[in-house]
Structures are given as structure tokens and as C-alpha cells.
Amino acid sequence: MSEPFYIPYERISVGDKAELSVTLSEAQVDEFSALIGDTDSFHVTDAAAEQTVFGKRICHGVHLLAYVSVLVGQKLPGFGTIYCDHTFAFHNPVYLGQGIRVTVTVLEKLPHRRLRMDTTITREDGAPVLTGQTVVKTYR
Amino acid sequence: MKGKAIHELAVGDSASTAKTISESDVYMYAGITGDFNPAHVDEQYATGTRFGERIAHGMLSAGLISAVIGTQLPGPGTIYMGQDLKFTAPVHIGDTITATIIVKEVDVERNRAVLKTVCLNQNGKKVIDGVARVMVPN
Numbered sequence: 001m002s003e004p005f006y007i008p009y010e011r012i013s014v015g016d017k018a019e020l021s022v023t024l025s026e027a028q029v030d031e032f033s034a035l036i037g038d039t040d041s042f043h044v045t046d047a048a049a050e051q052t053v054f055g056k057r058i059c060h061g062v063h064l065l066a067y068v069s070v071l072v073g074q075k076l077p078g079f080g081t082i083y084c085d086h087t088f089a090f091h092n093p094v095y096l097g098q099g100i101r102v103t104v105t106v107l108e109k110l111p112h113r114r115l116r117m118d119t120t121i122t123r124e125d126g127a128p129v130l131t132g133q134t135v136v137k138t139y140r
Numbered sequence: 141m142k143g144k145a146i147h148e149l150a151v152g153d154s155a156s157t158a159k160t161i162s163e164s165d166v167y168m169y170a171g172i173t174g175d176f177n178p179a180h181v182d183e184q185y186a187t188g189t190r191f192g193e194r195i196a197h198g199m200l201s202a203g204l205i206s207a208v209i210g211t212q213l214p215g216p217g218t219i220y221m222g223q224d225l226k227f228t229a230p231v232h233i234g235d236t237i238t239a240t241i242i243v244k245e246v247d248v249e250r251n252r253a254v255l256k257t258v259c260l261n262q263n264g265k266k267v268i269d270g271v272a273r274v275m276v277p278n
Contacts (some may be wrong), residue, residue, distance in 0.1 A: 023234040032203070037159065042217065060210075074177075
């Protein structure tokens with residue numbers, strides 16, 4: 001078996017960037033709700049969603065964050081990355097079936113193979129969804 | 141069902157939920173999100189890591205925090221505005237994680253609240269620490 005993809009710490013530079021695009025279906029949002037035990041919220045039922053400012057069901061914020069984790073674990077730095085912390089703010093909702101683009105950019109190389117990275121999620125119509133920073137530890 | 145209104149929240153209010161993180165939870169999470177990092181789904185690989193075995197995705201435990209906020213305190217209708225999230229220890233398959241929310245600050249004028257968010261394992265070890273910022277509509 002070939003070694004999985006990762007970029008070693010010494011080959012990573014400030015400014016390095018990676019991105020991925022994903023669209024969350026209704027089925028994924030329903031499955032995620034069941035998984036975390038969210039049985040009664042505006043993510044799950046149309047009736048509850050209609051009473052919110054959003055008007056329609058939206059994806060869980062924490063579900064969107066999962067794709068930041070996917071991106072750092074698969075592309076930059078890649079395999080074996082350990083997620084240490086993440087500070088973030090949400091700006092706009094993501095409706096079911098709406099595409100998002102997730103971007104991470106290396107801001108700073110820290111001691112002990114750690115990296116501080118900028119994290120953004122943008123909706124396909126250009127609206128900002130999430131801004132934040134994460135610290136991850138690279139595999140090698 | 142409706143959650144608490146902002147004026148019904150008091151500093152110190154708390155709520156929690158507990159869940160044993162099963163192997164199937166981890167694989168379901170991997171299937172939904174596409175996060176097939178070998179640390180989570182490859183026991184052969186995971187035994188060679190410093191964790192010694194497969195560990196659960198961090199965001200799975202963070203999801204329990206989201207569920208407490210969205211279903212109990214403040215409850216349905218709460219909007220998650222942001223969070224500082226710190227992963228302080230790994231979660232192994234079979235661990236029971238208790239996610240607890242404690243109200244730290246209430247801003248009635250702006251409908252905002254700050255919540256302390258902590259996840260502990262069955263031994264009382266902290267696996268997630270942090271603070272969430274939420275909006276509580278009237």
C-alpha cells in the first residue's frame with residue numbers, strides 16, 4: 001500500500017492554500033441530525049424552520065465545520081493531521097442543497113510541527129458563511 | 141417546541157447530554173462527511189499512532205454540544221454564532237462523552253448569550269473545552 005498523501009511540515013510555507021467544494025443534501029443533514037441527537041430543531045423540521053429568520057431548514061454549523069477537518073486531513077497538510085483548536089464565527093446560513101467552498105490558508109508556522117491556518121467557508125452565491133482560525137499539528 | 145427566551149436565561153443555568161460513542165457512530169460520521177482519515181477508520185494504522193487505536197472525529201463530540209444548545213439550552217430556535225473550540229484529549233470508541241453547557245453571559249438587549257461548553261469522558265477527563273456565542277430570538 002502506498003503511503004497516504006500528506007505534506008511534511010518543513011515543506012509547508014506561509015500562504016499555502018487548499019480548497020474543496022461540497023453540497024449538503026437533505027439526506028446528509030437528516031443523517032447528521034440523527035447522529036448527534038438533534039431531534040427537534042429548525043434543522044430537522046420545516047415547521048420550526050418557517051418560524052425562524054431563515055424561513056427554511058439550514059445545515060448545522062458544526063456539520064459545515066466537518067469539511068474544514070476533511071480539508072486539513074486530506075489536502076493541507078493531509079494525512080495524519082491532528083486538529084488542536086478552532087475559533088470561528090458564522091455569518092450566513094447554508095440552506096439544504098446549497099453548495100459551499102471551504103478554504104484553508106497557512107498563516108503561521110508554530111513550534112512542534114504546528115500550523116496556524118485561516119479558515120473560510122463561502123456559499124456558492126458568494127455570501128460569507130464562516131471565518132476563523134485553526135491550529136493543527138502535522139503528521140511529519 | 142420552543143426554546144427559552146433570552147430573559148429566561150440566567151448566568152449559571154446548565155444542561156447536558158451524554159452519549160457512548162460507538163464504532164457505528166464513527167463510521168456513520170465518516171460516511172456522511174467523507175472524512176475517512178485512517179486515524180478514525182483504519183485500526184491497523186491507528187495502532188501505530190500515539191493514540192494506539194482508532195479515535196472518534198473531534199467534530200462528533202462537538203456535535204453533542206450543538207445538540208444540547210439546539211434542543212435544551214437555550215433550545216429550539218437558538219442560532220449558533222460562533223465558538224472557540226479546543227480539543228484537549230482524544231475520544232476512543234466506546235468512550236461515554238458528556239457535553240455540558242453553562243450560561244456565562246446574557247445580553248438581553250442584543251439577544252445574545254455566551255455559553256461555556258465542555259465535553260468530559262467517563263473518567264472525568266476533559267476532551268473538549270470552549271465557549272460558544274449564540275443568538276436567542278424572542
